[in-house]
Amino acid sequence: MGTYAITGSASGMGYHTAQKLRARGHTVIGVDLHDAEVIADLSTPRGRQTAADEVLAAAGGVLDGAVLAAGLGPGAGNRLIAEVNFLGVVEPLTAWRPALAAADRAKVVVLASNSTTTVPAVPRRTVDALLAHDTDRAVRSIRLLGSNGSALMYSASKTAVSRWVRRQAVTPAWAGAGIRLNALAPGAIMTPLLETQLASPREGAAVRRFPIPVGGFGDPGQLADWICFMLSDSADFLCGSIIFVDGGTDAFFRTDDWPRTLPLRRLPGYLWRFARGPGHA
Numbered sequence: 289m290g291t292y293a294i295t296g297s298a299s300g301m302g303y304h305t306a307q308k309l310r311a312r313g314h315t316v317i318g319v320d321l322h323d324a325e326v327i328a329d330l331s332t333p334r335g336r337q338t339a340a341d342e343v344l345a346a347a348g349g350v351l352d353g354a355v356l357a358a359g360l361g362p363g364a365g366n367r368l369i370a371e372v373n374f375l376g377v378v379e380p381l382t383a384w385r386p387a388l389a390a391a392d393r394a395k396v397v398v399l400a401s402n403s404t405t406t407v408p409a410v411p412r413r414t415v416d417a418l419l420a421h422d423t424d425r426a427v428r429s430i431r432l433l434g435s436n437g438s439a440l441m442y443s444a445s446k447t448a449v450s451r452w453v454r455r456q457a458v459t460p461a462w463a464g465a466g467i468r469l470n471a472l473a474p475g476a477i478m479t480p481l482l483e484t485q486l487a488s489p490r491e492g493a494a495v496r497r498f499p500i501p502v503g504g505f506g507d508p509g510q511l512a513d514w515i516c517f518m519l520s521d522s523a524d525f526l527c528g529s530i531i532f533v534d535g536g537t538d539a540f541f542r543t544d545d546w547p548r549t550l551p552l553r554r555l556p557g558y559l560w561r562f563a564r565g566p567g568h569a
């Protein structure tokens with residue numbers, strides 16, 4: 289049986305994942321603002337440090353997996369979104385990496401979102417600022433965009449965290465150390481986060497109008513099944529993937545955008561990576 293850290297374990301997809309893992313006999317160290325083994329506010333540097341330290345202490349320095357599900361939806365305020373959805377993922381995860389490497393075949397699932405590919409005009413500078421861990425610059429970069437800024441910051445935070453996953457996953461420190469790092473990109477899933485959005489007249493109307501080819505909203509228990517699968521031994525060969533489970537919205541909007549063959553101008557970088565290889569830990 290394994291030991292798993294789950295942020296956002298008190299609600300929604302994090303809660304359902306924790307329940308399923310516990311039912312299978314695993315130990316779950318939940319991290320949340322309330323109703324969790326570790327109470328920590330991931331919007332502050334101190335809270336993120338508490339989450340990092342207390343999980344490592346509770347796990348005894350060995351983690352079989354982690355799920356980074358704590359997150360805030362559009363409407364929460366740009367700074368909070370940047371702090372929780374980006375730094376609240378990458379800082380604890382970076383601190384837990386040695387404990388994940390100490391386990392046999394550890395798996396990590398980061399909760400991204402299909403807003404990464406379906407929300408238009410997300411400023412690249414915001415994503416870059418987040419990847420540089422500069423939340424002040426990220427907030428400034430979006431300040432003039434008015435009431436739409438929050439949706440853009442949400443999408444930017446999920447794009448940044450997805451890029452971070454893809455960049456880190458393939459390196460000697462992660463893949464080479466036996467850790468499988470991947471992300472799940474859900475569409476609209478019926479959780480308290482979505483309920484809050486639906487309750488707001490402006491946001492709710494936008495969410496209801498958003499095209500979902502299969503119809504309806506996703507079920508958090510089903511998403512938890514995907515997460516549990518991505519934590520299982522069956523996912524040994526999954527590395528740096530962003531798995532969309534969104535009722536078809538990404539395929540609807542971005543039909544021919546992906547997979548995309550490598551453009552000629554990218555060939556030098558490709559050949560350089562080809563010659564160098566992924567390396568080992």
Ligand code: NAI
Nearest residue numbers: 296298299300301329330331358359399401476477479481
């Ligand atoms: P939820 O609102 O049901 O649960 C999120 C949990 O994160 C809550 O327990 C909350 O207390 C915790 N949290 C929020 N701020 C925190 C903080 N500062 N410190 C510690 N914990 C904090 O949300 P849901 O829907 O289960 O979302 C899980 C993840 O999936 C989030 O990252 C969200 O952005 C993402 N997602 C959700 C979608 C949806 O439609 N529900 C769609 C796409 C992505």
